[in-house]
Amino acid sequence: MKTPALLLTTSVLFSASAATAAPEVVVSIKPIHSLVAAIMEGVGEPKLIVEGAASPHTFTMKPSNARAVESADMVFWMGPDMEAFLKKPLEALASDATVVELDDAEGLTKLPFRxxxxxxxxxxxxxxxxxxxxxxxxxxxxxxxxxxxxxxxxxxxxHLWLDPMNAKAMAVAIEQALAKADPENAEAYAANLEALNTRIDSLDKETAETVAxxxxxxxxxxxxxxxxxxxxxxxxxxxxxxxxxxxxxxxxxxxxxxxxxxxxxxxxxxxxxxxxxxxxxxxxxxxxxxxxxxxxxxxxxxxxxxxxxxxxxxxxxxxxxxxxxx
The missing domain is CATH 3.40.50.1980 (Nitrogenase molybdenum iron protein domain)
Structure with a gap:
């Protein structure tokens, strides 16, 4: 029978092993980085490309961004229509990475460009x-x-994320991609997705009441x-x-x-x-x-x-x- 100290040590080692096993994830813009970070919480931390007050509409890649993309196991982005600056770097630098285009997620409501x-x-x-x-x-x-x-x-x-139901659809695609790439942490991703969906439903109700x-x-x-x-x-x-x-x-x-x-x-x-x-x-x-x-x-x-x-x-x-x- 394991002692409490041994159980604690085993738990710490398992957590460290899980964190080490997490893929290197890079995300293009803040709104979807937030969704990826929520699903990876407790497992790993994704890197963000468009930081601070920068806009994806006018963004220029820096050497540090290129290095992050080149070393990534997974890259999440909306797609070339939102982050045009990222299209060529992904082709040149992310050939070994799994690239997930979230504007292709199932269940999205898409509105025509006006x-x-x-x-x-x-x-x-x-x-x-x-x-x-x-x-x-x-x-x-x-x-x-x-x-x-x-x-x-x-x-x-x-700008699909501004409908919370689209955010939920993208979150499902994120969880599925992470679980496929990192099956050892699939249960954690699934639990985080469930918690995220609950938070988004509550946010949706709150937002509707605010603007009513x-x-x-x-x-x-x-x-x-x-x-x-x-x-x-x-x-x-x-x-x-x-x-x-x-x-x-x-x-x-x-x-x-x-x-x-x-x-x-x-x-x-x-x-x-x-x-x-x-x-x-x-x-x-x-x-x-x-x-x-x-x-x-x-x-x-x-x-x-x-x-x-x-x-x-x-x-x-x-x-x-x-x-x-x-």
Whole structure:
């Protein structure tokens, strides 16, 4: 019979062995890094590529990122439509790694990419898209060409995690991939997935309750990243300043949005932490619209298993605060 001390020693050795056996995992962006970290909790810690306030829309790989990808056993990313910067490095450096593209996960709700800022798309569907597309022809050619080039192959909105049901679908794909690569820790991954699903269900209910009082108030966002949040919670996004955040909107586009903010009596116009806030001042000048900040990718948040929850709560509370005038 093992003594208590021997049992403790055996347990410690087993835990150390399990941790050592965990694969080297690299994740592209904060929201999905948070989901991977939650499922790996107690087993290992995934590395993050797009750190701090950097945006995947404008990110450039550093040597340390390249080394991490090259030494990885597994890489999780949304896919080339979100992290275009990662496509060639994965082909060149991750030939021995298991690469998991999460925008291919089963059970995802995918919404079509909206051209031209999508004003009034919430109420008018494709009719609003066509109207905006026609107006867009009047704008600066450089802006139009830049947006068209960036999105020429994009058929759906890639900010999938902003629907919590999509987050759950991606979490299943993450757990399955990890369990296949690391069967010794499969039970831990499965238990963590169950706990994560419970937390997401609770978060979903909390978020719905937070935004319920301001659901009907119209607002404008910096770029069209919130479709999934909008559809899932029924909030009223009436337009975006730019389609592609890496493309600065031209003067005509800014003037058009300024007029739309007045015509639609938008309650708030939201900036994002990574991009130029002066545009928000120009768009809201002379109107009754307030300004706020939304962070769809967690730029200002601390990475880790709690980030996804902090991100969704931040969007909900910032929406409520600005739209209610609090």
């Amino acid at each position: 051209e031209g800022g999508a004003f009034e798309a919430h109420d008018h569907g494709h009719e609003g898209h066509e109207h905006e597309g026609a107006e867009q022809g009047e704008h600066d050619h450089a802006e139009e060409a830049g947006e068209e080039h960036h999105h020429e192959h994009v058929t759906f909105d890639t 009082p301001v659901k009907d108030k119209p607002f404008v966002v910096f770029h069209d990243a919130y479709q999934y949040f909008e559809q899932h919670y029924g909030v009223r996004v009436v337009g975006s300043i730019t389609v592609s955040p890496e493309v600065v909107p031209g003067a005509e586009r800014v003037q058009e949005i300024h007029q739309k903010v007045q015509e639609l009596e938008a309650t708030c116009v939201f900036a994002e932490p990574q991009f130029e806030p002066k545009l928000i001042q120009v768009v809201t000048e002379g109107t009754d619209a307030r300004s706020g900040t939304l962070d769809p990718e967690g730029a200002t948040l601390t990475e880790g298993p709690d980030l996804y929850f902090d991100l969704m709560r931040s969007i909900a509370t910032n929406l409520k605060a600005c739209l209610s005038g609090a």
